[in-house]
Structure formats: structure tokens, C-alpha cells
Amino acid sequence: MAINVLVAVEVRDGELKKSGREGLGLARKLVEQAGGGEVAVVLTVDSAAELPARLAAAGADKVLVALRSEFANYCPGGFAAAVAAACANVSAAVVIIPASALGKDLAPRVSARLGAPAASDCIEASFADGKLTATRPAYGGKVRVTVSFAGEPAILCIRTNVFDTLPADSSRNAVVQDLPVELGEAELKLKITGVERTSGERPDVSEADIVVSGGRGMQDGENFALLEQLAQSLGAGIGASRAAVDAGWRSHGDQVGQTGKFVSPSLYVACGISGAVQHLAGMASAKVIVAINKDAEAPIFKVANYGVVGDLFEVLPALNEELSKQS
Amino acid sequence: MNIYVCVKQVPDTEARVQVGGDGKSIDSAQINTILNPFDEFAVEQALLTREQHGGEVVALSLGDDGAAAAIRTAMAMGADKGIHLKTDQSADDPLQVGKELAGQIGGSGVDVVFFGKQAVGNEHGQVGLIVAELLAVPAISEVSSLEVSAGSASGKREIEGGSESFETPLPAVFTTQKGLNEPRYPSLKGRMAAKKKPIEVREVTLDEPLLTVEKISYPPERSRGMIVGEGAAAVPELVRLLKEEAKVL
Numbered sequence: 305m306a307i308n309v310l311v312a313v314e315v316r317d318g319e320l321k322k323s324g325r326e327g328l329g330l331a332r333k334l335v336e337q338a339g340g341g342e343v344a345v346v347l348t349v350d351s352a353a354e355l356p357a358r359l360a361a362a363g364a365d366k367v368l369v370a371l372r373s374e375f376a377n378y379c380p381g382g383f384a385a386a387v388a389a390a391c392a393n394v395s396a397a398v399v400i401i402p403a404s405a406l407g408k409d410l411a412p413r414v415s416a417r418l419g420a421p422a423a424s425d426c427i428e429a430s431f432a433d434g435k436l437t438a439t440r441p442a443y444g445g446k447v448r449v450t451v452s453f454a455g456e457p458a459i460l461c462i463r464t465n466v467f468d469t470l471p472a473d474s475s476r477n478a479v480v481q482d483l484p485v486e487l488g489e490a491e492l493k494l495k496i497t498g499v500e501r502t503s504g505e506r507p508d509v510s511e512a513d514i515v516v517s518g519g520r521g522m523q524d525g526e527n528f529a530l531l532e533q534l535a536q537s538l539g540a541g542i543g544a545s546r547a548a549v550d551a552g553w554r555s556h557g558d559q560v561g562q563t564g565k566f567v568s569p570s571l572y573v574a575c576g577i578s579g580a581v582q583h584l585a586g587m588a589s590a591k592v593i594v595a596i597n598k599d600a601e602a603p604i605f606k607v608a609n610y611g612v613v614g615d616l617f618e619v620l621p622a623l624n625e626e627l628s629k630q631s
Numbered sequence: 632m633n634i635y636v637c638v639k640q641v642p643d644t645e646a647r648v649q650v651g652g653d654g655k656s657i658d659s660a661q662i663n664t665i666l667n668p669f670d671e672f673a674v675e676q677a678l679l680t681r682e683q684h685g686g687e688v689v690a691l692s693l694g695d696d697g698a699a700a701a702i703r704t705a706m707a708m709g710a711d712k713g714i715h716l717k718t719d720q721s722a723d724d725p726l727q728v729g730k731e732l733a734g735q736i737g738g739s740g741v742d743v744v745f746f747g748k749q750a751v752g753n754e755h756g757q758v759g760l761i762v763a764e765l766l767a768v769p770a771i772s773e774v775s776s777l778e779v780s781a782g783s784a785s786g787k788r789e790i791e792g793g794s795e796s797f798e799t800p801l802p803a804v805f806t807t808q809k810g811l812n813e814p815r816y817p818s819l820k821g822r823m824a825a826k827k828k829p830i831e832v833r834e835v836t837l838d839e840p841l842l843t844v845e846k847i848s849y850p851p852e853r854s855r856g857m858i859v860g861e862g863a864a865a866v867p868e869l870v871r872l873l874k875e876e877a878k879v880l
């Protein structure tokens with residue numbers, strides 16, 4: 305049974321986000337498991353430039369370009385209308401949307417428009433015996449729920465940094481088509497009027513491949529300079545526990561945990577964080593966890609692959625020095 | 632202003648969660664429940680909006696008897712009225728819940744509706760946006776600042792590494808999160824007053840769910856790793872392990 309899979313990709317500042325390539329990787333896997341079909345991408349942009357060719361190289365067979373001046377910024381109603389139109393265009397059985405701020409806003413809108421089920425924050429998905437299932441963490445990561453879908457398309461909102469991308473293959477070609485989208489008054493009522501960057505060059509915790517996080521043990525906002533330096537040499541994003549956020553040392557957007565962000569980086573370094581269940585909810589799916597804590601009994605050591613028991617004010621400077629020696 | 636806030640009673644974040652005998656459900660017998668932490672921001676924002684513009688705050692919750700507890704907490708914080716959409720169905724499917732809430736809110740002449748960005752437990756993060764789409768009104772998710780005036784609203788929503796500014800006419804839906812406000816604690820007086828406020832009960836029947844739970848399992852256990860060493864002396868070995876064994880540097 306062949307199925308067509310549609311991927312909604314995110315573009316910021318003219319650049320394709322990595323989550324789009326992860327979506328394409330999953331889409332190709334699902335099509336293969338189903339025994340064939342087409343992988344299409346819907347691109348909602350005000351200028352497409354090189355993007356279709358890049359999407360072809362990342363695994364797309366078809367690129368539907370919804371080009372509108374209103375799409376310079378995120379246009380919630382307009383993007384939802386475009387994804388819905390693209391679903392119809394390719395008779396999509398599955399739609400993949402990244403679980404980013406944009407994607408988490410978009411997926412439920414598409415679900416409501418199409419009357420189709422959406423699974424949030426998926427970390428696994430597969431197609432077997434004619435049936436799609438997806439697995440998502442719930443109850444703060446204490447369990448994993450596997451769901452199936454009645455009605456098409458099945459909408460999968462996928463967590464960043466979990467699904468494999470395909471190696472870019474520039475010899476691949478895709479059919480590129482314009483996708484006309486009718487925007488009514490309803491779609492344009494809400495306006496995103498601007499985008500502000502706060503954090504300079506550090507990647508956001510939810511997107512970073514390495515995250516270094518500080519907790520109450522950091523003692524002061526200024527001491528985060530130690531983590532800034534570590535993040536600088538590792539190209540990491542900086543996270544925080546709720547205790548550090550509530551103390552005003554870091555902004556809310558940096559909070560990792562059940563009431564903050566869910567992250568799945570390849571390396572998570574927890575400094576002066578005890579490892580409360582609500583914090584673990586946000587980071588226990590990291591591939592490798594390092595804990596630096598002066599209390600050998602701290603629960604964070606139960607999930608850490610590598611632990612250093614000690615005062616972070618000694619360990620972090622030594623770590624920064626060691627890394628600068630080696631680079 | 633006519634203000635609605637949708638609230639849900641959820642398992643305590645500290646709760647030990649056990650998979651039920653059928654492998655498809657959560658054993659809820661031992662679980663303490665609380666008002667969804669994100670909904671506290673929604674209730675607070677509803678109250679702030681009323682304080683600024685006058686009007687009434689209606690707290691709406693769909694579910695079994697537990698839903699009444701969420702409404703009582705919202706009322707103890709200061710909501711004026713409650714509507715309990717009563718059902719014994721499991722109400723785990725966001726589209727199914729969203730349809731019912733939209734049906735109840737539609738036509739009520741509402742100006743603003745507040746939701747939490749996500750309910751602890753199921754953690755769908757969908758219901759507010761679904762309701763808005765079904766009502767064909769603008770929705771802004773994960774707002775981090777909000778200015779409501781007569782007939783319109785503006786503010787910011789958080790995105791990766793920054794924020795987006797928005798403008799919208801009312802009526803509109805907002806989903807709330809940490810950073811937007813500091814939720815007030817229900818005072819003793821608030822709690823007493825809440826007992827006297829009316830909760831209207833409406834029996835409802837939900838559509839068939841479209842998401843079906845096939846299995847609930849525990850995540851693979853993370854095996855306790857190694858303590859590399861103590862203090863700064865452990866650093867060279869830590870870096871070596873990260874490079875050569877874990878291959879993450």
C-alpha cells in the first residue's frame with residue numbers, strides 16, 4: 305500500500321531549519337515501510353530561492369510552494385490554509401510538522417481544519433501492517449503513549465533532534481509546483497508584526513545539539529558566565545532549572561522541564577541541578593547526560609552517564625581550561 | 632468584558648505514575664490531582680483582564696467530578712462563575728475535547744478566552760488552538776506578554792531564541808505560559824467565597840476519539856552511569872570519555 309507523506313518545513317531568515325530535514329528523514333522511512341509513495345513538502349514563504357533544490361537533496365519528491373508576501377513572518381491562519389491545501393493536493397495520508405514554537409501552533413490548527421487527529425511531540429513513528437502508530441512521552445516523561453489514528457491525514461508533530469536526517473544528495477530532483485492559497489479575512493485578522501531576537505548567537509535550548517544547564521547551585525546570575533564560556537567552546541545552548549529561572553538569573557525561555565522546554569540533545573550537562581522529577585521530565589531523553597554536583601546523593605546522578613562529584617566553581621573552570629587546551 | 636477561561640484538573644507533577652493492568656491506561660487511584668499549572672496563568676490573566684476592563688470571568692471545565700475541583704480552584708482565585716461540562720468519557724482526545732468546548736463557547740458573546748498552553752498529563756498542547764479554529768477567531772499561543780484593550784489586543788509570543796509581536800482584533804483566544812504573570816494564591820476568603828459561587832452543570836456527550844491509545848509503557852530505564860571522579864581532578868578523564876567513549880564532543 306503506497307502512501308503519500310507531506311512535510312511542513314520551517315524557514316527562518318531564508319534558512320531551512322534542521323527539523324525540516326528530520327521530517328523528511330521520517331517521511332522517507334514511512335513511505336518505505338508502507339511499500340512506496342511520494343514525499344512532498346509544503347513551503348510557506350515570501351521567496352523560495354534555493355530552498356526547493358535543498359529540499360530535493362534532503363529527500364523531497366515534490367515541493368509545493370505557497371508564495372505570498374504575507375508569509376515573510378509566520379502567518380498562522382495562512383500557513384494552516386496552505387498545509388490544508390497541500391494535503392488535498394497530494395492526498396496525504398500523513399502530515400509531519402516540527403514540534404517547534406511555530407509547528408506546535410500550526411499542527412492543532414491543521415487538525416481542526418481537516419477534522420484529522422494530531423499527535424504532539426512524537427519521538428517515534430512507524431508504519432506496519434497498513435497502520436501508522438506514533439509514540440509520545442506523557443506524564444512528564446514518566447510514560448510513553450503509543451497512539452493510532454482514525455481518519456486521514458494523521459498529523460505528527462515531531463520533537464527536534466530525535467529523528468535522523470538523510471545525507472544530502474544533490475543529484476536528487478523534485479517536482480516544484482506553485483500552491484495557490486486562498487486567504488480570507490479570517491486568516492489575516494491576526495498579524496505577526498515583528499520578530500525580536502534575544503539571545504545573540506547561542507542556539508535555543510530546544511534546538512541545540514548540546515545543552516549546558518545551570519541550577520540553584522550556580523548561586524547567582526553572574527556565575528552563568530562560566531556556562532557561557534563552556535557553551536561558547538561547545539557551540540551549546542544554555543538551559544536552566546526552574547530554581548534558576550525563578551531566582552531571575554535566566555529567562556523563562558531557558559527553563560528545561562515539565563513546565564519549561566522538552567529537549568533531546570546529544571549531550572546535556574547539568575551543573576548544580578539536583579534532578580527533581582519535573583526537571584528530568586524535560587531532559588531525560590538526552591542521549592548523554594553529564595552531572596556536576598557537590599552532593600554525591602543528588603538524584604541527577606541516577607540518570608547521568610558521567611558524573612563529577614564536586615564544587616562546580618572548581619570543576620567548570622577546569623573544564624573550560626581543558627577544552628581550550630584541546631581546541 | 633465577557634471572559635472565559637478553560638481549566639483542567641490534572642495529576643500532580645510529583646505523582647508516581649503506574650501503567651494500568653491493560654497496558655493502555657494509567658492507574659489513577661493513587662494520584663493526587665491539581666489545577667493544571669499552565670491554567671493558573673490563564674486564570675490569573677482572565678482576572679487581570681477583568682480588573683482592567685470590568686465584566687465577568689467564567690471558568691469552564693470538561694470532565695468527570697474532578698473537573699469541578701478545577702473550577703473551584705479558579706473560583707477561589709477569583710473567577711465569578713463556573714460551568715462544568717460533565718461526562719464520564721475519558722476525554723483524552725484533543726479534537727474531541729476542543730469540539731465540545733467550542734460548541735459551548737460559540738454564541739456566548741465572549742470577548743476573550745484563555746487556555747493553558749498545555750495540560751500536564753496528556754501534554755497535547757492543542758485544545759486552545761483547536762477551539763479557536765473551530766470558532767474561526769484568531770488565536771495566539773504561548774503568549775509571554777499581553778495588552779488587551781477594547782476590541783483589540785497586542786503582545787508577544789515566545790519563539791526559539793526570541794519573540795514575535797502580534798496584533799489581533801477581539802474576540803480572540805490566548806494560550807498562556809510561565810512568564811506572562813504571577814498567579815495569585817487563593818486566599819482563605821477566596822476559598823470560602825468560592826463555595827457559594829454557582830457552578831452550572833451541563834451533561835455532555837463527546838464525539839468518538841480519533842486518537843486511540845494502543846499501548847502505554849515506561850521509557851527505557853537510564854542505567855546509572857559512572858562517577859568519573861571528584862572535583863577538578865576528574866575533568867581530563869571526563870573530556871576523554873565524552874570524546875572517545877560517548878563520541879559527543
Ligand SMILES: Cc1cc2nc3c(=O)[nH]c(=O)nc-3n(C[C@H](O)[C@H](O)[C@H](O)COP(=O)(O)OP(=O)(O)OC[C@H]3O[C@@H](n4cnc5c(N)ncnc54)[C@H](O)[C@@H]3O)c2cc1C
Nearest residue numbers: 519520521545546547561562563564576577578583598616
Ligand atoms: C508544578 C511544578 C512544575 C515544575 N516544573 C519544573 C520545570 O519545568 N523545570 C525545573 O527545573 N523544575 C521544575 N519544578 C521545580 C522542581 O521541583 C525543583 O524545585 C527544581 O528543579 C530545583 O532546581 P535545582 O535543581 O536547580 O535546585 P535544587 O533542587 O536546590 O538543587 C541545587 C543543586 O545544586 C547542588 N549544588 C549547590 N551548590 C553547588 C556547588 N557549588 N557545586 C556543585 N553543586 C552544587 C546541590 O547539591 C543541589 O543538588 C517544578 C515544580 C512544580 C511543583
Ligand SMILES: Nc1ncnc2c1ncn2[C@@H]1O[C@H](COP(=O)(O)O)[C@@H](O)[C@H]1O
Nearest residue numbers: 637638693746747749750755756757758
Ligand atoms: N477537559 C478540559 N476542560 C477544560 N479545558 C481543557 C480541557 N482539556 C484541556 N483544556 C484546556 O486546554 C489547554 C491545553 O490542553 P491540552 O491540549 O490537552 O494540552 C489546557 O491548559 C486547558 O486550558
